[in-house]
Amino acid sequence: MRAESTFLAAYDPAGYPPVAVTVDIVVLTIRDGALHVLLVERAEHPYRGRSALPGGFVRDETLAEAARRELAEETGLCPGEAALARVHLEQLRTYGDPGRDPRMRVMSVAYLGFAPSLPDPRAGGDAATAGWVPVDEARELAFDHDTVLADGLERARAKLEYTPLGTAFLGAEFTIGELRAVYAAVWGEQLHAGNFHRKVLSVPGFVESTGGTTSRGGERGGPRARLYRAGDAALLHPALLRPTREEQVR
Amino acid sequence: MRAESTFLAAYDPAGYPPVAVTVDIVVLTIRDGALHVLLVERAEHPYRGRSALPGGFVRDETLAEAARRELAEETGLCPGEAALARVHLEQLRTYGDPGRDPRMRVMSVAYLGFAPSLPDPRAGGDAATAGWVPVDEARELAFDHDTVLADGLERARAKLEYTPLGTAFLGAEFTIGELRAVYAAVWGEQLHAGNFHRKVLSVPGFVESTGGTTSRGGERGGPRARLYRAGDAALLHPALLRPTREEQVR
DNA sequence: CTAATAGTGTCTGTAAGACACTATGAG
DNA sequence: CTCATAGTGTCTTACAGACACTATTAG
CATH class of the missing domain: 3.90.79.10 (Nucleoside Triphosphate Pyrophosphohydrolase)
Structure with a gap:
């Protein structure tokens, strides 16, 4: 025993x-x-x-x-x-x-x-x-x-799918574009700006608006972006799934 | 250092x-x-x-x-x-x-x-x-x-969503109904038989048919069920998500 | 026969992705 | 002005869930 x-x-x-x-x-x-x-x-x-x-x-x-x-x-x-x-x-x-x-x-x-x-x-x-x-x-x-x-990277990529932890890479206030850059860097893929924007805002509790905007546009032009902070969601529902990989079968 | x-x-x-x-x-x-x-x-x-x-x-x-x-x-x-x-x-x-x-x-x-x-x-x-x-x-x-x-149970519930490991609770050959019983037991919820059946078969590599059926119907009647074995998928795509819980926000 | 189960058909609402489009502001 | 970016509208396809229905078999 x-x-x-x-x-x-x-x-x-x-x-x-x-x-x-x-x-x-x-x-x-x-x-x-x-x-x-x-x-x-x-x-x-x-x-x-x-x-x-x-x-x-x-x-x-x-x-x-x-x-x-x-x-x-x-x-x-x-x-x-x-x-x-x-x-x-x-x-x-x-x-x-x-x-x-x-x-x-x-x-x-x-x-x-x-x-x-x-x-x-x-x-x-x-x-x-x-x-x-x-x-x-x-x-x-x-x-x-x-x-x-390698295990850490895979975990990080998965975590971004179903938790709001992507915001942990950013400051207290951030733009949707900055958040998209986090996802692109971790996943190693470009993401469609428009669809990403709408998706992030549609997930309850992912981000909440601060009401403010950036003080100036992007480096190469563009409108000022609205600022957000992390919301109160612990999990993303629906999740932001990575662009489909076919390698799930081996 | x-x-x-x-x-x-x-x-x-x-x-x-x-x-x-x-x-x-x-x-x-x-x-x-x-x-x-x-x-x-x-x-x-x-x-x-x-x-x-x-x-x-x-x-x-x-x-x-x-x-x-x-x-x-x-x-x-x-x-x-x-x-x-x-x-x-x-x-x-x-x-x-x-x-x-x-x-x-x-x-x-x-x-x-x-x-x-x-x-x-x-x-x-x-x-x-x-x-x-x-x-x-x-x-x-x-x-x-x-x-x-508690941590193990939560991991088990999550694993059934996006991996085919529910089949690990069963023998080498099993019916879709037996697999559904596994999901019901682990998740603690009843699942719609018809939708579950169609969903399992629609996920590539989750299960594959053996060609056989059970030798007799269920204890309380019903047709003989077809037999399946675990497929070659390592991940389920699309996943079988648990019935929506609203508690993802705290 | 009756009751329970296997398996299929169909409809609806939601969501993902493609694409087009407008508005804004740096250089 | 030019061009890149923010943000929105819309269409198509895929999927989840609800529900109805048929077929099969134990008792």
Whole structure:
């Protein structure tokens, strides 16, 4: 019976090989219309010099707290900073295969984050070599982080379909055009401006009007756009489905 | 920089408080038209005598292997058995808040399983007190297992919408009516037989005909039903959405 | 026979996508 | 002026759900 071995092991942790628990975070943001991910460069072996997802050991805190603390450290943002609080963080998945870290058994609880535009992270914290990298260029990462990033990207693409979390990439006020740029960057496809506009406004609770408009038109002309903020919906109904992919069958 | 502390900790695990890693599994099945979950009774403190999700410590194996091994042990099915291989298992989420186990820091990687009808688990294994319990009656579980079960149920309900995994609750061959009963049990709602039938057949790759029919009609009459097996679709397109809930806004 | 179920036909409302069109404002 | 963008109108097609109906078989 499980309970028995649980009891024994609890008082004899040395009876099991040691396990370390870390959090690694896939933080995404939009820069220059392209999806970027926060990466750090490893200074020590293994994988010295390779890029990796930021992360670290879990202390006496919840997993979510550990993820947010790591995010603050790696971005150099102060824990009290408003920009940090606006980052959406959710648990992605846990990676714990033996051998994924050559030193010992390491369980990594991965978190996925959606961040509005943040400054370059060089300023503070202990992330001497952290930086935002376009996701297309984030390859050959340390450990199994290629897989973690791929899982995070797929989750992010799916989340935009049925939740309003696309707004987490933007400031408190935004235009429909900016929101469309988020979808285009995450999905990697252009979206029809007119249809997207009507669809977003037709989903109850997705966005609500602030009443204001941008102070001037777009860079290359056009009328001023109305401003919106995130609505109170937790889920989008109906959902904004990605342009049909036929690859659902294998 | 993270890499540095990672390096140090890796060679001094004693420098961190010990952490135990377990897998807990939420295995669901349909019995008598109702959704059931596999529970065990705890023989030792803490939570002695309370029901709990089956689970145990992770050994030198992948997390998925640990989950399948625990499932085999708790159900008393032999590892090579066909019924066991047909159980769909996927990672659900990791629970690791300090204090969730009063003895020490325990990270529990929860898995979610969809099982066809299995025999009562008393026969073998070390699960002396394991059994299938209707999910409505599974309350006040040990540790944070109420939350884990709730998360598993919500994931299961969502999975039936956009994946063909409802077929994992059935045998190799099944009727559309049996598949509808699965959806009704998991979603807790009656579904219109005619519309469900047409919809299932209209989704490419959801089910494929075997050409056969049941040997006799239903218990209370009716024609023989055609038999189907699971198709090759990994995702349902279009999805089978749950009857509209208005609670998506909060 | 009756009752229950399998499976089909048909209609209606909603939504997605294509496309056209007007209005606005930067350069 | 030119041109890009914001935002709206409209048409077609697809699908969800309601409902009606026929066919089949247990009891």
